[in-house]
Amino acid sequence: FMLKEIMEEPEALRRAILPRIKDGKVVFEGLQLDIRQYHSIKIIACGSSSHVGMVGKYNLEKLTRIPTEVVLASEFRYCDPIIDDKTLVIVISQSGETLDTMAALREAKALGARSLSIVNVVGSSIARESDDVLYTWAGPEIAVATTKAFVTQLAVIDLLAVWLAAQLGRLSADEETRLTAAIAALPAQVEQILSSRERIQYYASQYFNHDSVFFIGRNLDYALGMEGSLKLKEISYIHSEAYASGELKHGTISLIEPGTLVVALGTYSPLFDKAMSNVIEVKARGASVLALTTEQNREEMEKRVDGILTIPDTELMLLPLLGVVPLQLFAYYVALQRGCDIDKPRNL
Numbered sequence: 001f002m003l004k005e006i007m008e009e010p011e012a013l014r015r016a017i018l019p020r021i022k023d024g025k026v027v028f029e030g031l032q033l034d035i036r037q038y039h040s041i042k043i044i045a046c047g048s049s050s051h052v053g054m055v056g057k058y059n060l061e062k063l064t065r066i067p068t069e070v071v072l073a074s075e076f077r078y079c080d081p082i083i084d085d086k087t088l089v090i091v092i093s094q095s096g097e098t099l100d101t102m103a104a105l106r107e108a109k110a111l112g113a114r115s116l117s118i119v120n121v122v123g124s125s126i127a128r129e130s131d132d133v134l135y136t137w138a139g140p141e142i143a144v145a146t147t148k149a150f151v152t153q154l155a156v157i158d159l160l161a162v163w164l165a166a167q168l169g170r171l172s173a174d175e176e177t178r179l180t181a182a183i184a185a186l187p188a189q190v191e192q193i194l195s196s197r198e199r200i201q202y203y204a205s206q207y208f209n210h211d212s213v214f215f216i217g218r219n220l221d222y223a224l225g226m227e228g229s230l231k232l233k234e235i236s237y238i239h240s241e242a243y244a245s246g247e248l249k250h251g252t253i254s255l256i257e258p259g260t261l262v263v264a265l266g267t268y269s270p271l272f273d274k275a276m277s278n279v280i281e282v283k284a285r286g287a288s289v290l291a292l293t294t295e296q297n298r299e300e301m302e303k304r305v306d307g308i309l310t311i312p313d314t315e316l317m318l319l320p321l322l323g324v325v326p327l328q329l330f331a332y333y334v335a336l337q338r339g340c341d342i343d344k345p346r347n348l
Helices: 001-005 011-018 047-064 097-109 123-128 148-167 173-184 186-194 197-205 220-236 243-249 269-284 295-302 316-337
Strands: 038-047 068-072 088-094 114-119 131-134 212-217 239-244 261-266 290-295 306-309
Touching: 001 011, 001 097, 001 316, 011 148, 011 173, 011 186, 011 243, 038 097, 038 239, 047 068, 047 148, 088 097, 088 148, 097 114, 097 123, 114 148, 114 212, 148 173, 148 316, 173 186, 173 316, 186 220, 186 316, 197 290, 197 306, 197 316, 212 220, 212 243, 212 269, 220 239, 220 261, 220 290, 220 316, 239 243, 243 269, 261 316, 269 290, 269 295, 290 295, 290 316, 295 306, 306 316
Parallel strands: 038 068, 038 088, 088 114, 114 131, 212 239, 212 261, 261 290, 290 306
Antiparallel strands: none
């Protein structure tokens, strides 16, 4: 089911995206939210949905310049959150029934926040209790590890960032048209990635017997690494960690020894040179490096690494949506090689 659901991502993305783009603009039917009334945004979620929130934080702050914080739902209730009626709370949940997320939503509402949920299941508890709801329309997910629901959540939060920025007058008409065209192109680009999955399967067959894996990246690549690492550990049972690349030298690099697998994420072009310097750093300690980058930077990255995967070039804010697809497939094929019960991981 996990592979089936990954293969369904282009169609799920079309359902999530295409009805919401009209004449080069993002349109959310029935959403009455006026972002000018709010001074801050809190994104509340668990697990993979919190990684969507991390991507959302980068993109919302960049486009709207409104301070945005991602809070794990399981921590939210216990951190005495600073929330009032000038706070927009975005709640993300695949099922719309996640208990920690539901409790956090109720806490935020009790403190006066405006709530907007991004959920997959129509009529779910979180959808009913939120002031506004944006459905992802991903369709049912049978596999425990989320894939198509994750990419549709990303698509919706990216659309939302563009919509809010346009509302605030922070995007020119040309910029809005360019971004919406790039979002509309995502389903076809995901199809392109899926059509070359044999390469990903090959690298999985090379690296499936590693006991410890590190994902490193900066900015949006760091958020992407968090999800790539979670996918790998939850279905293959390999110990895996994601680190902001700049933090390696503050302790973690002591764990790199000859043969350690490092998945280096270098899709975010403004920091590509930094990503390269981190690759050199871990290679000097004996790591095997599997890199993920864009077609544009492939040639440069290929000189330094042991294996390379690429995604099509797109707008910077959309890179994690494309980047996660090879990482989902890599986790799937590694788990397959290890003989794991992919759809129903132990203890989950």
